[in-house]
Amino acid sequence: MARSFQVGDTFTHVRECDVYRPIYYAGASGDFNPIHIDPEVGKVAGLDGVILQGLCTLGWAVEAVAVFVGDPGRIRKVKVRFSRPVRPEDTVTFEGRVTAIEAGRLTTEVTATNQRGEAVLRGAVVEASIG
Amino acid sequence: MAIDKRFIGREYGPFTYTIGAEKLREFAMAVGGAHPAAGTPGEPPAHVSPLLYDDQAAKAGPYGDLIAFPSFAVVFAIRPFATAVADPELEVNLLMLVHGEQELEFLDVMRPGDVMTTTGRISDIYEKAGKQFLIATTESRNQRGELVVKGTWTAVVRG
Numbered sequence: 614m615a616r617s618f619q620v621g622d623t624f625t626h627v628r629e630c631d632v633y634r635p636i637y638y639a640g641a642s643g644d645f646n647p648i649h650i651d652p653e654v655g656k657v658a659g660l661d662g663v664i665l666q667g668l669c670t671l672g673w674a675v676e677a678v679a680v681f682v683g684d685p686g687r688i689r690k691v692k693v694r695f696s697r698p699v700r701p702e703d704t705v706t707f708e709g710r711v712t713a714i715e716a717g718r719l720t721t722e723v724t725a726t727n728q729r730g731e732a733v734l735r736g737a738v739v740e741a742s743i744g
Numbered sequence: 745m746a747i748d749k750r751f752i753g754r755e756y757g758p759f760t761y762t763i764g765a766e767k768l769r770e771f772a773m774a775v776g777g778a779h780p781a782a783g784t785p786g787e788p789p790a791h792v793s794p795l796l797y798d799d800q801a802a803k804a805g806p807y808g809d810l811i812a813f814p815s816f817a818v819v820f821a822i823r824p825f826a827t828a829v830a831d832p833e834l835e836v837n838l839l840m841l842v843h844g845e846q847e848l849e850f851l852d853v854m855r856p857g858d859v860m861t862t863t864g865r866i867s868d869i870y871e872k873a874g875k876q877f878l879i880a881t882t883e884s885r886n887q888r889g890e891l892v893v894k895g896t897w898t899a900v901v902r903g
Contacts, residue, residue, distance in 0.1 A: 626791075628777065641767075641774035642819055658839065667843050672775040672815040676791070679814070685793050686807055688814040692847040 616683065618711060618719055618743055626677035626707040630665050630699050638669040664698035670705065670733055674723050677707040678739040682719065689718065690740040697733045704728045709739070717744025747834055747869050747876050747901070756827045756880075757863035761820035765799075765810055765856035772796035772813045812854035817884065817893040821848075824864025825880040825897040836878070836901055844877070844900035852892045859887040864895075876901040 635649040644666050647654035655663045671693050679685040699705055706726050713720040719741050725734040770785055776796075778786030785797075794801035795811055802810040829836050854860070864882035871877070877900055884893040 631777075631779075633779075634774075634777075637774045637778075637780060640780075641771040668815065668818050668846065669775060671818075671846055671848075672813065675813070675815050676775060679793065680791050684806070685796060685813055686811050686853040688850055690847070690849045691815070692845075694845045695843055 618682075618714060620711050620714055622711040624677065624681040624709045626673070626680060626709075628673045628676075628705050628707070630701055630703045630705065632701045634669070635663050635665045635701065638666050642666065642668065644668065660698065662700060664700055665703075667693075667695040667698075670695070670699050670725060673705065674707055674725060674734060674737050674739060677709055677723060678721055678741055681709060681721070682741045682743060687741045687743065688739065689742055690738070692739075693737040694735040695733070696735040697727070697731050699727065699733050705733060714743070717742055719743050745835065746871060747836060747878060749869050751831075751834055751866055752869050753865060753867075754828070754831075755863065755865045756824035756831075757861075757882075759820065759823040759862045761823075761860045761862070763812065763816075763854055763856055763858045763860065767819070768810055768812050768816060768854075768856060769797045771816045771819065775813055775815070807853050807855065809855045814850050815848065816854065817848060817850070817860075817895070820860050821862050821882050821884045821893050821895045822897070823862055824882050825895075825899070828864070828866055828880050829878065829899050834878075836876075836899070840902045842900050842902070843898070845896075845898035847896040849894040850892070851894070852886075852890065854886075854892060858892075860884045860892065862893075867896075 709723040723737040773785040776792035862884040868879040882895040
């Protein structure tokens, strides 16, 4: 039976950026920018070590909605602003809320906050088909 | 130094990329949180959909094959954007560059064997609050010419 969704439904997805996650993501994505894999370069760039690829954080926002709707193939759109870097050993909590359901498509607003309560994404909107 | 607005409209590509099943699995595991060890992709965490890594489950599923985790698209669709910001004529200071915003639209799923061709162009260059903004838009089509992924990529250059 198809699951039903309502405007106002909420969901939460928690992800930890473990120590090697930027390196794993570099290998999988091809983004080997040294600020993601070399702590010395990160220090020179004023980042106090390496930072996770923003596109991995975007992937986690997509994942939060994919898990909520139960099928990654239903994701139709994602839009984010990267407001703060995620670092190894940070924990990011994604909280989503369904803001619209129209023509078989669900729109969610997603916040992404680190363990210090700081937003790492802003204005994140993810859409998924539910038809 | 300001990026010259005359580069608005400059096109990059086409770039062609063939999607392989193992690369899809690797990407799904890297985003999903698996811990690769001993040359294996690692055990999939419980929240990762079997449609992304399990051949049998995927073939019995709604798409008839493994599918790409949606943001796998960045692996190939980034090419025009990456080429634009590194274009020596634009004189962008890459050390001062950050990825400011990202939008991706998925018109269909991507499967192993799909051959994706991406083209892109610089759609805007402007200055705001002392920072330079460079926007690139991309389109990725599959081997049947169907538009599958649209991207809008925003680079912000400090100072």
